[in-house]
């Protein structure tokens with residue numbers, strides 16, 4: 648696991664954007680895995696700025712998002728489809744039909760999970776997956792205890808995750824209790840992974856990520872076994888953490 652130490656959120660976002668832009672230049676048909684949450688917002692802003700100023704071309708890029716809430720339509724401002732359109736897709740020249748996000752409103756969500764996994768496979772898999780990390784080590788919505796081999800599936804959200812995401816909703820009761828997420832196995836099949844970690848609320852997660860045991864109770868720990876992982880961590884997230892080994 649390669650760790651890039653940066654000073655702050657802005658710097659993390661800038662370096663992550665550069666990383667993606669370089670990749671797209673080399674591989675215009677990049678299959679790019681994307682994440683939601685507060686962490687990648689700055690990265691998406693940098694990509695938009697760059698697209699405006701330098702014209703980086705997304706026409707042939709295909710994207711796959713990690714997850715979606717069950718029960719929210721794509722037009723719901725709290726859905727991850729809405730978030731992605733609003734924060735990125737509406738501002739670059741990507742073809743909307745090439746942006747995949749699992750649906751949270753299919754009648755048969757188990758089938759939707761299978762179909763999503765099959766779609767990723769039919770495109771030859773993900774070249775570069777962007778990840779954030781939850782305080783409890785979740786990646787996508789893979790909560791502690793999820794099998795490292797899991798494919799896209801339906802999850803019951805941990806109370807701590809619902810609380811952490813409640814800031815986006817009017818009331819705690821409005822936060823969905825379930826989500827559909829790529830599995831840890833799906834994420835691990837990505838050729839390369841770029842994990843972003845910022846802020847003092849993530850210090851413990853950063854410590855466990857780089858120094859802890861590889862254990863399903865801290866899902867992100869499995870990333871240490873992936874040969875192509877880069878972590879960009881800002882100073883607040885690294886505060887006091889020594890990287891061993």
Ligand SMILES: N[C@@H]1[C@@H](O)[C@H](O)[C@@H](COP(=O)(O)O)O[C@@H]1O
Nearest residue numbers: 683684685686779780781787788
């Ligand atoms: N499903 C998302 C994750 O993909 C994200 O990494 C995590 C951290 O969010 P944030 O970046 O807001 O701290 O929260 C959510 O639960």
